[in-house]
Amino acid sequence: MILENKLGITDAAELARVEEKISKKKAIDLFESGYLDSLNAGTFESLTKIHEYLFDDLYNFAGKIRDVNMAKGSFRFAPLMYLEVSLQNIDEMPQSNFNEIAEKYVEMNIAHPFREGNGRSTRIWLDLIFKKELKLVVDWSKIDKNDYLLAMERSPIKDVEIKQLLKNALTDEIENREVYIKGIDHSYYYEGYITYKAKDL
Numbered sequence: 001m002i003l004e005n006k007l008g009i010t011d012a013a014e015l016a017r018v019e020e021k022i023s024k025k026k027a028i029d030l031f032e033s034g035y036l037d038s039l040n041a042g043t044f045e046s047l048t049k050i051h052e053y054l055f056d057d058l059y060n061f062a063g064k065i066r067d068v069n070m071a072k073g074s075f076r077f078a079p080l081m082y083l084e085v086s087l088q089n090i091d092e093m094p095q096s097n098f099n100e101i102a103e104k105y106v107e108m109n110i111a112h113p114f115r116e117g118n119g120r121s122t123r124i125w126l127d128l129i130f131k132k133e134l135k136l137v138v139d140w141s142k143i144d145k146n147d148y149l150l151a152m153e154r155s156p157i158k159d160v161e162i163k164q165l166l167k168n169a170l171t172d173e174i175e176n177r178e179v180y181i182k183g184i185d186h187s188y189y190y191e192g193y194i195t196y197k198a199k200d201l
Contacts, residue, residue, distance in 0.1 A: 077112035
């Protein structure tokens with residue numbers, strides 16, 4: 001099923017290419033404009049603003065809580081009827097050290113608040129928390145795609161793998177544009193978006 005979009009695109013492959021190009025450009029703007037650093041790290045409100053910034057040119061649901069139940073394989077994300085309560089609880093989770101931040105990230109992944117674009121938005125959101133709280137960010141280019149996807153799949157039951165992957169990829173180069181841009185490309189690669197390089201947009 002192709003997502004209804006503002007551009008009237010009806011071909012799934014074309015939509016994927018256009019979405020990658022537009023939202024990757026917006027992800028770079030998010031960093032370079034300083035808007036990202038103005039957000040309140042770790043809140044659902046900041047995640048909605050990141051999501052809206054990335055996808056507003058494409059979808060009416062940008063920055064809005066999903067109105068359908070969602071699953072990936074056999075895993076069901078937070079049911080709609082509990083979603084708002086889940087998000088309130090995540091807002092209240094502490095984020096003062098590495099373990100707390102990683103656990104908050106896992107919970108937000110389980111909540112999966114948007115119709116599309118959760119992973120890409122939430123990885124930027126996670127980096128913002130690390131940056132504000134620990135003066136660190138994740139160098140996503142150091143995390144293998146299969147390792148990451150398997151660790152995230154298992155994280156609702158056991159979060160030790162995702163914590164290890166994140167910990168090993170942390171860097172203190174928090175203002176390094178190249179680390180951020182490589183990270184955006186890698187984040188999109190996890191989701192199968194590989195047509196454009198962020199640096200060329």
